[in-house]
Amino acid sequence: MTKYATVGPRKAALALAALAVAGLVAGCGSSTPATSARPATSASAFPVTVGGVTLSQRPTHIVSLTPTGTEMLFAIGAGSQVAAVDDQSNYPAGVPKTNLSGYQPDAEAIAAKSPDLVVISEDINDIKQQLTKLKVPVYVMPAAATLNDSYTELTDLGRLTDHQSQAANAVTQMKDGIASLVKDVPKRTKPLTYYYELDQTYYSATSKTFIGSLFSMVGLTNIADPADTDGKAGGYPQLSAESIVKANPDLIFLADTKCCQQSASTVAARPGWSGLSAVRDGRVVALDDDIASRWGPRVVNLVKDITDAVEKVPAS
Template sequence: MRRRLILLFGIVLLLWGPAEAAPLTVVDDAGRSVTLDGPPKRIMTLTPGNTEILFALGAEDRIVTVDQWSDVPPAAKAKPRVAPFNLSVEQIVRFSPDLILSTYGSAEPLLPLERQGIRVMIFAPRTLDDIYRNILLMGRIVDAEARAESLVRAMRQRVTAVVAKVGDAPKPKVFIEFDGSDPGRPFTAGPGSFIDVLIGLAGGVNVAAHSRTTWPQFSLEELISADPDLIILSDALAPLHPQTPELVAQRPGWSGLRAVRRGTIVAIDANVISRPGPRIVEGLELLARLLHPDRFR
């Protein structure tokens, strides 16, 4: 009797065919509701952070193209590459994506494509919780929810471990430089950026935390007034005007800064703290070690 029921069930499945994927409606970081017919099969990712998330979720086979800066993991370099701010409709059509992952700035010109069935999602996280949310959301989109949950759980555990180590430590003042092309007004990370959040979690005080914009240009006068204990150069590998501790120490007006006098100027790879993806925890751990080396021996 049991064998007959199993056989009958199999026949029913063959007659009905495989069930179609149910539509999925999600909300992106711009507050837009985006409805997908099912898990996307051809994804165009236009930011390195989104590329790293998809690889971490095992969805790299769905990526048809990446942005020109996506270089982690190494396999990402083998994907076709595009310049996200110079995309043409012809390029997009050639790759035939059913989903484009973008961010503010590069996304707006792409939105009309939704009338042709190409969905566009905007990811612009401002906090670690936003990054966690986006990883979980992408897990739902590519049908890798369990893997996304495991990844976020591991990230949270590492963050908790860092916070526990530096929680009662003194909080040095930190200035992170992102673009020192104009040494009199270098760009830095201000309020509303996840980098500002990272500095706080790492046990430091961001001297630009009270700036009026998220990515302010910090004047020399402001820097002298703040007098940071540590200057971190994330523009050491910049393609134009790369900076080094030696160059910074020679800037006019900078010699009186505490960090310059003490030699506490450090160059790092900006990608580890500026890409909102799985490696952001590595960025937090790096900052914490720079701020509190005695807690990580």
């Protein structure tokens, strides 16, 4: 979910739980970006056409208007080619952050950065067409619906930036890291239940979303699933406090610690919540909003947060 991901609620931040699931994870739980060192450019790699955009040569002035895209570019070693990023991109440290907006993209402001490639998550206000008219190539990488989508986007960016091998390594590290974490989760006769909070008005994400699929991989049961059986909420239903209390989840995951200052103590202070087993037994997990809303290499960190929480719950 990067702060522009595809959620409807929590307006843009949830609504795009994407642009809302990152430097490269060099192994389980690590968040060290890949080095920018790279071999000499291979002239034979260009021209290249990926995702409907054609580049005649290796880009050197990339503008990223999606935090996930920014994290992916730096993760595959293309950071030195990134000239500017949007106002929500904040990882890794030292990215060339500007006041450019992915929510309200301004073609003239973007063009003023003299980009030879622009990376976006949402084609808001027909920004792709506007930039194309200005002869600026645009690659659109929508919020991933599956992990395979994330792997594809990393691979695409690797081809567009001439970092194919680094992108392949990033994908391999994600796959291996996630597989290792999931493999080590102890099997239970009765699956644990969980509530995933997008904001303090009880918007959540079902198992059919990108974020929900990560919890399903670990064998958890989502209490939000019954609230969107017809899919009308797009996988992001708003629950009620009463329904959450009634479900009494074994674990509560907060993805609103930065945006909304939620914590184990604020959850415990909610009427009727202090008696929930997750609150009583210290199983309220504070997540990093950014990592939880972006779909790049740091997804491995998120899966580790989930598996760590599960492993702390005694087997019944």
